[in-house]
Amino acid sequence: MKQFPSKESIISADRRIQPYIHRTPVLTSDTFNRMFGAFLFFKCENFQKVGAFKSRGAVNAVFSMDEEVVSAGVATHSSGNHAQALARAARLRTIPAYIVMPRNAPQVKIDAVRNYGGNITFCEPTLKAREETLKQVIEKTGATEVHPYDNYRIIEGQATCALELIEDAGAPDLLLCPVGGGGLLGGTALSANYFSRKTEVIACEPEGADDAYRSFKAGRLMPSINPKTIADGLLTSLGKRNFPIIMKYVKDIVTVSDRSIVEAMRLIYERMKIVIEPSSAVPLAALLENKVNVKGKTVGIILSGGNVDLKNLPF
Amino acid sequence: MKQFPSKESIISADRRIQPYIHRTPVLTSDTFNRMFGAFLFFKCENFQKVGAFKSRGAVNAVFSMDEEVVSAGVATHSSGNHAQALARAARLRTIPAYIVMPRNAPQVKIDAVRNYGGNITFCEPTLKAREETLKQVIEKTGATEVHPYDNYRIIEGQATCALELIEDAGAPDLLLCPVGGGGLLGGTALSANYFSRKTEVIACEPEGADDAYRSFKAGRLMPSINPKTIADGLLTSLGKRNFPIIMKYVKDIVTVSDRSIVEAMRLIYERMKIVIEPSSAVPLAALLENKVNVKGKTVGIILSGGNVDLKNLPF
Numbered sequence: 001m002k003q004f005p006s007k008e009s010i011i012s013a014d015r016r017i018q019p020y021i022h023r024t025p026v027l028t029s030d031t032f033n034r035m036f037g038a039f040l041f042f043k044c045e046n047f048q049k050v051g052a053f054k055s056r057g058a059v060n061a062v063f064s065m066d067e068e069v070v071s072a073g074v075a076t077h078s079s080g081n082h083a084q085a086l087a088r089a090a091r092l093r094t095i096p097a098y099i100v101m102p103r104n105a106p107q108v109k110i111d112a113v114r115n116y117g118g119n120i121t122f123c124e125p126t127l128k129a130r131e132e133t134l135k136q137v138i139e140k141t142g143a144t145e146v147h148p149y150d151n152y153r154i155i156e157g158q159a160t161c162a163l164e165l166i167e168d169a170g171a172p173d174l175l176l177c178p179v180g181g182g183g184l185l186g187g188t189a190l191s192a193n194y195f196s197r198k199t200e201v202i203a204c205e206p207e208g209a210d211d212a213y214r215s216f217k218a219g220r221l222m223p224s225i226n227p228k229t230i231a232d233g234l235l236t237s238l239g240k241r242n243f244p245i246i247m248k249y250v251k252d253i254v255t256v257s258d259r260s261i262v263e264a265m266r267l268i269y270e271r272m273k274i275v276i277e278p279s280s281a282v283p284l285a286a287l288l289e290n291k292v293n294v295k296g297k298t299v300g301i302i303l304s305g306g307n308v309d310l311k312n313l314p315f
Numbered sequence: 316m317k318q319f320p321s322k323e324s325i326i327s328a329d330r331r332i333q334p335y336i337h338r339t340p341v342l343t344s345d346t347f348n349r350m351f352g353a354f355l356f357f358k359c360e361n362f363q364k365v366g367a368f369k370s371r372g373a374v375n376a377v378f379s380m381d382e383e384v385v386s387a388g389v390a391t392h393s394s395g396n397h398a399q400a401l402a403r404a405a406r407l408r409t410i411p412a413y414i415v416m417p418r419n420a421p422q423v424k425i426d427a428v429r430n431y432g433g434n435i436t437f438c439e440p441t442l443k444a445r446e447e448t449l450k451q452v453i454e455k456t457g458a459t460e461v462h463p464y465d466n467y468r469i470i471e472g473q474a475t476c477a478l479e480l481i482e483d484a485g486a487p488d489l490l491l492c493p494v495g496g497g498g499l500l501g502g503t504a505l506s507a508n509y510f511s512r513k514t515e516v517i518a519c520e521p522e523g524a525d526d527a528y529r530s531f532k533a534g535r536l537m538p539s540i541n542p543k544t545i546a547d548g549l550l551t552s553l554g555k556r557n558f559p560i561i562m563k564y565v566k567d568i569v570t571v572s573d574r575s576i577v578e579a580m581r582l583i584y585e586r587m588k589i590v591i592e593p594s595s596a597v598p599l600a601a602l603l604e605n606k607v608n609v610k611g612k613t614v615g616i617i618l619s620g621g622n623v624d625l626k627n628l629p630f
Binding site for chain 1: 340361362366581584585587588589590591621625626628630
């Protein structure tokens, strides 16, 4: 089995992507510090390019490929933030991006990918159709698949988020991170291990999509079946490259209810005056549910993104 | 007539209030810069203490008073951000704050003032009742009235916002600012005059509450009668201390429709991922309506606050 991404590969990713992404701010809130008796540092990836941390991995993947390989383009199936992030990264390197999207994807997401110059191929809205269509696109174009999370270059890119947080706010006692496919969590766990050994990484997951929690407790991958949560960025199941990193370097995984996620989301809008997507609220929901002991500790919290339907806020 | 606040009085206010307020960040947006062909710098008072620039003036007023006068407390009639800001400033100086509020004020605003330790006296929801009740409260307590905008200490405090913007983002060609009573606008115009002579200040006002526009064009104070706008922070009419400052140092006043305000508000949530109140969106609405020529210019925009009913966003 291939080695985990190294410390050097994350430092390289950090250097590689810097010209193309925002170094997002770290915000604090006196209200939340008082509320939880802790020192919370929020890493604001909602302010990132394309509105989510996904820009980091996508840029790293596209810009670390050799010229002769990458010139045929990159491809993925996605209707979410990864599709936009990959289309944007490809345009920055002036190569084509082929995006397979389900026919029923929201128009706003289709438009966003088109705005970044992505070539969209529509398919039936099933995982099977998406994978088969992607295979056909790749055969026809010679493009390279860039998986949204089960890919070491992606994991290295996402790792730069925790690296920046550690550099800008100091090494925290705890680092809280939402988990879906495990790209962000895997990268966060590696960065904590390499750059801040005292930091314990705790993953936070919706109850309705708790495959990471169950897999972590069982010690083997147990994919989600019909996951359901308001945190639509976390519906995916853990990737096979992500899982062993998480087993090794994540201290614990806790789950939270959708009700707490909505409450945490509302609190962040109301008190911090920032726009986040439900997935970003999952770590604060874990504090509301007393699932993590943060008393007196310094706590980094990754707000993963801010792409939300403003006409349908859940509170 | 008393002189306008001096350069030195604004520098003193800046030094006086610094321990008690946030130095709020200045954000930029590539999307908006491309959209308008300009370089926009957003001064984020939505991140300010109490969620609005009002904290600046209130702290300056309370902390610049002599001990023997201030110990009897401060008083105002307000159901908005000034009431909370004054209650907070008074608590910081451990003196009482007496707030007269209309009986029908929203519970959330009543709770907020109480949370800052304010003593509330309720009255009938008319301006006459508010003024008479305030007079009674002051007679009984010996407290000093702190008007929300028609007060030089308040104007000096609000002036520190533009001063910080100029220090942190450089002297802009234009400074755009919403106008209600003229506390923020008066302070902004003075700071531009003292600290950045090349900067032209342009006030932006809702069509439905256009007393500043009409007064500016007529050269005499013309109060609003039954103003109506979604920008509820801008319903008040210009103060008599504010008007001459504005006549002297503001370059122009433009008006915008509520429809453009809502559109600008949505754009700021969607693109900048921050929560603002409608009043904050008025300057960007002026750009959407092509009311200000910003092409190729550096433009400071003051986002005045972020206190909004999240359950009733207008888009």
